[in-house]
Each structure stands twice: as C-alpha cells, then as structure tokens.
Amino acid sequence: MDQIIEPQPYTALMPYYPNLELSKSLCKISALTNRAEYEMVRRGYREANIYHMGSQNWDNQMGEIQEDGLCWLPIRRSYQYSGFSHKHFPANELGPNVMVYGVVARDIDVAKRFRDADLGVSNNGKCDHKIVGKYLGYPDCCVESFSKRFEKNFDPVFESALATEHEKIQDEHIKLSNFNSLLQVHLRYFGIRVIPWFPCEFNCEESGKKAKQWLDVIQTLDSKMSDFLIELLNKPSSWDLSLAQVIVKHPSFMGYVTSYYTKEHQVVEFIPLGEEN
16 A cells, blocks of 8 residues: 555444434533533633634634633634544634634633643644643643653553553453443543543542542533433443444444554453443
8 A cells, every 4th residue: 555544533323222312312411521621610620621612603602701701712723524533634714614722711821821832832843741631630640641642642542441450351452340430431432421531540549539520510510411421331331443443332332433543453341340241
C-alpha cells in the first residue's frame, strides 16, 4: 500500500431488540453528562471546561455563560463532523458547518492560561496536557499517565486496563473484574460515561473520589437518566480494537467506532464482580 489513510470519524450503534428506543436515551445521557461538565465549573468544583460554540446557537450559549458570571475564550475553529473523533478539522472561516473549540472558566486569566497551554504557546506548539488537566480538575496521577500515554496513543483504554489488576486471557486480551464502574470510559463513544478523563487505572482512588462528585452533579440534573446511566455501566461489556476499529459489546447494544491503528489486536473484557457466566 503506497499510502495509509487515517480513519475518519465514524460511530454506529445497534441496539439489541427490543431496546429500539435506546439511541434516544443515549442522546439524552450524552447531553446530560456534557451539561455536567459545564455545571462543575459553574458550581465551583473546578476552574475550567472545554466548551464548543456552535454557529446556530452561539448567542444563547454566550448569554448563559455571561449570566452565570463565567467567561469564554476561543481556541480554534473546526469543521463539524459526525461520529466520535479525537481531533479537530481546522477551518479558516466561520460558517454553518464550523464550530469553535474554546474554554469556559470562572476567571479570565485562567481561561488565557488554559488557551495558551492547549495551543502549546510555551511547549513548542504541543498541547501541555499537565496544565490543561490541572485546570480541568483531573487527578494528578491520571494527568501524568495520560500525558505519557498520549505520545503513543490518543485512546488509551487498553493501557488503563493493563495498569489495573487483571486476568490475562491471551496476548493482548485481558479481563477485569475488580474495577470501579464509574471510571469506565470505553463506552464514552456512545455517550455512556460519568467522568470525561482517562483514569490511570480503572481502580484509581483519586478518580473514584472525583467520580462520585461528578455523579452527584449528574443526579441533580436528571435523576432518572442518571439511574439509567449507572444501570448501563454496571453491566458486563467488552472493548475490542483491531485495525483502527473498535467494537464494543454490551448486553443492550453493539457499537462500532474508528480509533487508532496498532498492529496488535487488543481486547478488554469488563466483567463486574457477580456477573461471571
């Protein structure tokens, strides 16, 4: 092959019969957890949050930010895309198909420092994940591990699992049974998650403490959807990466998403205690 083309964003979800309304519920959960990220800043639990400004609703978004006594700064423009993505698609001009990636914060100086760290102003143009993670309120241990892992892999689900106590099924295929269900991020492609960061391991004590705080905020926003989210996270599931494609299997659905390329076929089974066959 003369040229390897990087996989483009793509996400597909197939609910198992008779859960045909699952997709609608997952959209609500995704909107709920995204709102929680904003609320964590508004309520003073952390200093900043990544915040996208859409061309169709920017006036209402900006109005809410100002009424809440917060500030927002743009960082970069990106073409909108469908599906899950780990990167932006730079755009020079604003338009109906362009969004603005930015930061919302409680203090303008924090927003400026966040922006500069994200743009790598003092880091040779590379995002300073440690500074960004600090302002986002993520645990130091998780920020440190992600900063190292990101150099090789932008979707380190397998690495977080490997750092957790696990059972080796075969090469690059492991099973977890003793883990904190609130720290699962391998379902986030479909909106199913409590925390927005990669834990250093799926039993990280510091992440566990923060996850409870996040969950409390999520529950205050919508207790019904919050309960359904926890129900989904407490079920067994698997994450299977091969040729830059991830297949996630869950009792309620099967999901597909593009990710990163590695020559190894990596599989992680998440089997909560008491859920063994």
